[in-house]
Amino acid sequence: MTDATAWSADVVLSDGGTVHVRPIEPGDAIALQRFHARQPKESQYYRYFSAKAELTDQEASRFSNVDLRDRGALIVEDGAEFIAWASYERLSGRNDADVAFHVDAGNARRGIATLLLEHLGSMAKAAGIERFTAEVLADNRPMLRVFGRSGWPIESHFESGIVDFVWPIDDTAGFLESVSTREQLADSRSMARFLLPKSIAVVGASARPGSVGRVLLENARSSAPQLAVYAVNPAHAELLGMPCVASITDVDADVGLAVIAVPEAALAEVLSACARHRVRGAVVITEVSDSFPIAQVVADARRYGMRIVGPGSMGLAVPGSSPALHAHLAHPAIPAGPLAVSLQSGVDRSLGP
Numbered sequence: 001m002t003d004a005t006a007w008s009a010d011v012v013l014s015d016g017g018t019v020h021v022r023p024i025e026p027g028d029a030i031a032l033q034r035f036h037a038r039q040p041k042e043s044q045y046y047r048y049f050s051a052k053a054e055l056t057d058q059e060a061s062r063f064s065n066v067d068l069r070d071r072g073a074l075i076v077e078d079g080a081e082f083i084a085w086a087s088y089e090r091l092s093g094r095n096d097a098d099v100a101f102h103v104d105a106g107n108a109r110r111g112i113a114t115l116l117l118e119h120l121g122s123m124a125k126a127a128g129i130e131r132f133t134a135e136v137l138a139d140n141r142p143m144l145r146v147f148g149r150s151g152w153p154i155e156s157h158f159e160s161g162i163v164d165f166v167w168p169i170d171d172t173a174g175f176l177e178s179v180s181t182r183e184q185l186a187d188s189r190s191m192a193r194f195l196l197p198k199s200i201a202v203v204g205a206s207a208r209p210g211s212v213g214r215v216l217l218e219n220a221r222s223s224a225p226q227l228a229v230y231a232v233n234p235a236h237a238e239l240l241g242m243p244c245v246a247s248i249t250d251v252d253a254d255v256g257l258a259v260i261a262v263p264e265a266a267l268a269e270v271l272s273a274c275a276r277h278r279v280r281g282a283v284v285i286t287e288v289s290d291s292f293p294i295a296q297v298v299a300d301a302r303r304y305g306m307r308i309v310g311p312g313s314m315g316l317a318v319p320g321s322s323p324a325l326h327a328h329l330a331h332p333a334i335p336a337g338p339l340a341v342s343l344q345s346g347v348d349r350s351l352g353p
Helices: 026-037 041-048 057-064 112-126 141-148 173-195 212-221 264-276 294-303
Strands: 009-012 018-023 071-078 081-090 096-103 131-137 155-159 162-168 199-203 228-232 242-245 257-260 281-284 307-309 315-318 325-328 341-343
Touching: 009 173, 018 112, 018 294, 026 057, 026 081, 041 096, 071 112, 081 112, 096 112, 112 141, 112 173, 131 141, 199 212, 212 228, 212 325, 257 264, 257 315, 257 325, 264 281, 264 294, 294 307
Parallel strands: 096 131, 199 228, 199 257, 228 242, 257 281, 281 307
Antiparallel strands: 009 018, 018 071, 071 081, 081 096, 131 162, 155 162, 315 325, 315 341
16 A cells, blocks of 8 residues: 555645545545435436445445555545545556546535546556546536546547546646646635635734724724624623624634734634634734644644634735725725735734733
8 A cells, every 4th residue: 555645635626715635544434424325316326327325334345445556545525524535446457447536516616526536647647557437427517527627638438328438647738737727726716715705803802992902803894894894802792882702603604814813822722713613714913932833723724724824914905805805903004005915024012912
């Protein structure tokens, strides 16, 4: 068996979200069965070409035990959720392998199958496989599009309602261009989610004039009413005439961006709560010492697809957008202009703690 960690990665999808891709493991058998059981019948039929309401223990065990040479499989996790898997199996006595994909119906149109195809191709090439083959039902249009847009020179043959595909998994110019285009689109949408949020939460909002938490809240409110603003501080029930909640997890809405100014001792748990609450981005104003567990915080954020600016940031400003974003310490607020600005030069101590 080859090293499974070599095929594990955090990747950005076409909608800008981040997921974790890794080889399947024997311990994933139960999660695989649960994933299959929650899929609609049509999705199950497309994957197995038959009505299959559940995977048996034997099937789940076989699918989750692979050697990453003659048989390989990758799964996709969004946070703690199993949302897709794909596999290849070498054809007996040949350097060809048959591939199959199954993506959670609720996560369709995020570019997951395309991403899995690329990663599966790299894994198979490392195992000495030269070509992929696949069978797809003729009315499974999403999967037909995945193969058609892969950039590989794919040959197809139609018979009895099934399309047979075969193609070499070489790094052709068309394939490399397809990968590059997908990555550029994913990165741009990821940054757009971060720079153009629909809501902002100020964690560590304060009532004290001149304090960091007060300035952040005042600036954030200048982005309203188009941008929803939430104040977070367990010491207050109301700030600047708006409700204040104790934790980011108490915000009963999606949060696009969290601006965080809390003591270092509380920062790791606040960031973890933001990640679990599926906040898309965090701007960390708090400065940290060398003992701060930055590696663990980054790993947790990546697992849940949350981008982080900071620590020790002055904030983030997109004054020319609609709505304008003022998640920063500049006071008065930065005037409108054509640029987004990330300020990473440390905390202005004149504003107080």
